[in-house]
Structure formats: C-alpha cells, structure tokens
Amino acid sequence: MLAPVLLGCLLRRDTSAGLITGIIVETEAYTEEDPASHAFVGRTERNWPMFENGGMAYVYLIYGIHNCFNVTAGMENSGEAVLIRALQPAEGVELMKKNRMVQGITDLCSGPGKLCQALSIDRNLNGASLTHGEIQIQMPCFREELDIVRTERVGITKAAGLPRRFLINNSKWISRRINSF
DNA sequence: CTAATGATGAACT
C-alpha cells in the first residue's frame, strides 16, 4: 500500500514560470479489484499508465473541467494507483494563486481538481516519470511522527465506504474536514 | 453554516 507512504512526501513541479512544491496531505488508493477504479475494467486507452510500473503519473480529465493527478503504485500489469487529493502549499505560492485566480491560500490545493490547476498539471503530463523531469515526488529524508487517519473515500458513488482514504490528522489543508470516525 | 445546481469533455452502453 503506497497511499499512506506518500503522505508527507514533497510534490515538486517545474514550470516555465517557476518552481512550485507542496507536501502531500491526503491520498486515496485504487486497485484493479475496486469497482470505483478506472482499472476495474482492465487496461484501456485512457488508464494505461495504471498498468505500468510504479512511479509514473496518471492524469485524466474529470467532469469535462478538472484534471486529477494519480501516482501509479504497483508492478507492471497490476493496475494500481493513488489519487493525490490535497497538498499543503510550500514553494511558489504566488504562482499558485495566479494559476488558481483566488486570494486565500487554504483553497489553493484542497482538492484533486484544485491542486492540478494550481500546479498546472494537465494531460500533457500523463505517463510522465515522477523520478525525474518537470514533475517529481521526493520522499522525506526522515519521517516525523505523522498522525495518519484512514477513512471512507469522498466524492464517489461506487464502492463508497471502503476505508481507502488516507490523510494527515488535524491538517488544515485537506479537502474535507468530516470523517475521522 | 449546509444543500442544490450547472459547467463541460471523454469513455462507455
């Protein structure tokens, strides 16, 4: 399970306009056996990155408007990925504000569609490597004691209620405050 | 504060 491991990691995005980074505070896990997962129906034109080796970006358009950013998690052909749901903004906050056209910093990355807009992630990055290039994920050198909470997933209709959402407890940067039992 | 709704595109039946 990669989802809880990604919490506290740094997402780093190099754009022509400047560097943007944020700390991952909320994730959701999806596997091939999960009815809510794109991989549930097998490999398709759209979800092929989920079936590649881990450490790849899977970016897709949802509701015609928003992009969602996933990290592929499994071995080749396993069809696993982790949705990045929220970030704590670190560097490049002014650039994020410009991309998002909002003032407040708590709304910059508090949702999967929002963080993609803030970091200018779109389908050009689909299939990109996350270990080098313009988008990267860096493991922290050491891990603080993170208060990790596991809850039901948000925003889906199929297989809701499965405890596959992970977030850092008491973080003010997550997408929804409900849950935690 | 919560609840309802429309925007908009790609994949699927």
Add this chain to the structure above:
DNA sequence: GTTCATCATTAGG
C-alpha cells in the same frame, strides 16, 4: 444518451 475519483456559485436557515 449516461456516467463521472469536481468545483464555484447560488439560495436558504
């Protein structure tokens, strides 16, 4: 034609 792992806006308590 319907679904969808969403968001911003609006109306109401």
